[in-house]
Amino acid sequence: MTSEVARLADLVSLRDLVGHYLASLDEGGFDETWARSLFTEDIEMTFPVGSHGGLAGVAGFTEEIMARWGRTHHHGSESQVEVDGDTARLSWSLIASHVHHGSPLPPDPTQYFQLGGRFTGTARRTPDGWRFDRLRLRIVWTTGAVPKGVTQVDRQTLDTRGNTTTSAKENAPMPTTLTAAQQRELIEKVFHEGLDLGDLSAADRYLTADFRNNGSHDDSMRGPEAFKHTIRIQQSAFSEIKYEILDFISDGDKAAIRWVMHGKHTGPFIGIQPTGLQVQHQAIIWFRFEGDKIAERWGIVDNFSLQKFLQSGGKPVGPLTPAGKPGA
Numbered sequence: 001m002t003s004e005v006a007r008l009a010d011l012v013s014l015r016d017l018v019g020h021y022l023a024s025l026d027e028g029g030f031d032e033t034w035a036r037s038l039f040t041e042d043i044e045m046t047f048p049v050g051s052h053g054g055l056a057g058v059a060g061f062t063e064e065i066m067a068r069w070g071r072t073h074h075h076g077s078e079s080q081v082e083v084d085g086d087t088a089r090l091s092w093s094l095i096a097s098h099v100h101h102g103s104p105l106p107p108d109p110t111q112y113f114q115l116g117g118r119f120t121g122t123a124r125r126t127p128d129g130w131r132f133d134r135l136r137l138r139i140v141w142t143t144g145a146v147p148k149g150v151t152q153v154d155r156q157t158l159d160t161r162g163n164t165t166t167s168a169k170e171n172a173p174m175p176t177t178l179t180a181a182q183q184r185e186l187i188e189k190v191f192h193e194g195l196d197l198g199d200l201s202a203a204d205r206y207l208t209a210d211f212r213n214n215g216s217h218d219d220s221m222r223g224p225e226a227f228k229h230t231i232r233i234q235q236s237a238f239s240e241i242k243y244e245i246l247d248f249i250s251d252g253d254k255a256a257i258r259w260v261m262h263g264k265h266t267g268p269f270i271g272i273q274p275t276g277l278q279v280q281h282q283a284i285i286w287f288r289f290e291g292d293k294i295a296e297r298w299g300i301v302d303n304f305s306l307q308k309f310l311q312s313g314g315k316p317v318g319p320l321t322p323a324g325k326p327g328a
Contacts, residue, residue: 007083013130014081014088014123021132022074022094025066030059040124040133047137048153068147069113070101076119086125093118094137100147113144117159152208152291176289180250183289187257190294191243194227195261198235203227208295215299227297238263238279256286265310270303272310281306 021038024030035058045052045061052061066072079092095116103111121135140159152174178186186206194202203211203224213226234241240263247258261281266274281302288296309315 010083010088010125010130011081014083014090015079017123017130017132018076018079018090018092018119022076025062025074026072028066030063030066032059035059036128038132040126040131043131043133043135045135046154046157048139048157049150051154068150069098070103071099073097088123088125088130089121090123091118091120098144098147100145111145113142113146115142116140150291152210152293155210174290176253177292178289180255182292183250183255183287184245184248184257186289186292186294187248187255187287188245190227191245191259194231195234195243196241198231198241200228200231203231206293208290208293211294212296214297237265237267237269237274239266240264253289254286255289256284258282258284269310270307272307275310275313277310277314279306279309 017038024034024038035055039055039058041055043053043055043058045058047065049065050061052058073096075095075097077093079090082089093116096114098113098115100111100113117137117139119135119137121132123130124133136157138157138159139153176183190202190206193199194206207224207227209223211223211226213230238261242262244260244262245257246260247256249256259282261279261283263279263281265272265277265279268274282305283299283301285300286298287294
C-alpha cells in the first residue's frame with residue numbers, strides 16, 4: 001500500500017509539473033525562480049524555433065520565444081507518465097494558439113497562428129521535487145501566419161510520418177515573404193556586410209540554418225558556415241573590396257544578379273601570389289529565399305579571366321570568344 005501511494009503521489013507531482021509549465025507559458029514571469037521550479041541544472045530543450053542547454057539562460061530563451069506574441073493559449077492533453085525510480089518519461093499532446101501583437105480583442109476576429117504537436121521529455125527527482133531534464137516539441141500541423149521573425153524551423157522537430165516517401169529526407173521549403181525590392185535589399189546587405197566588410201556574423205543574420213552554397217569552393221558545406229568560408233577566402237586574398245550589383249531580376253522565391261567585385265590583390269588567390277593589382281571580378285548568381293532569408297545559392301564565377309589577368313601582370317584578357325562570325 002505504501003509503495004502504491006508513493007507511485008500515485010509521483011504521478012500527481014509529474015502531471016502538476018506539466019500543468020505548471022504550460023500555464024507559465026501563457027502567464028509569463030520567466031526568471032530564475034521560475035526556471036528552478038521546473039528544470040534541472042542540465043536541462044536540454046529542443047523546440048522548432050531553437051534549442052537550449054543548461055539552466056543558465058533558459059528563462060531568457062523562453063522569454064525571447066514568447067515575446068513574439070501578444071498573447072498565447074497552450075492546451076495540453078492529459079500527460080502519459082512512466083516512473084522508474086528517480087527518473088520518469090513524460091509525453092502529452094498540445095494545441096497552442098498564438099495571437100499576433102496588435103490583434104483586435106474579442107469578439108473581433110483574431111489574427112493568430114496555431115500548431116498541434118506532441119511534447120516528449122524526461123524528468124528527475126531532486127531534493128526540491130520533480131524537474132524536467134529533457135524537453136522536446138514535435139510539430140504535426142500548423143495554421144495561420146507565423147510572426148515575421150520566424151523564418152524556419154528545426155526540421156528534426158517536424159513529425160512527417162505518412163507525409164513523405166521513404167526516400168524523402170527533407171521537407172518542402174518555407175515560402176518566402178519577400179518582395180522583389182526586399183530580395184535585392186537582402187542581397188545587398190549580404191554582399192556589403194559580409195564580403196565588403198568581412199563581417200562573418202552577416203551569414204548568421206541573413207542565411208538559413210541549412211543554407212546551400214552550390215558550385216562554390218566546397219559544396220559539402222552547409223549553413224552560414226559555408227558563406228563564412230567564402231568571406232574568409234575573399235578577405236585573405238583581396239583588400240579594398242567593393243561589390244557592385246549591375247543587374248537584378250526576381251521570379252517568385254528566386255532572384256538572379258550580375259555583379260562585379262572591385263578590389264586589390266593583396267593575398268594568395270587560386271595559387272597566385274599577391275600582385276598588388278587592382279582587379280575586377282565578375283559573376284552571375286542565382287539565389288533562393290525561404291521566409292526572409294537566403295536558403296540557396298548557385299554561381300557562375302569568372303575565375304578564368306581573373307586568373308589570366310593576374311598571371312599576365314595586369315594585361316587585359318579580352319573577350320572569351322574571338323571576334324568574327326560564329327565558328328570563326
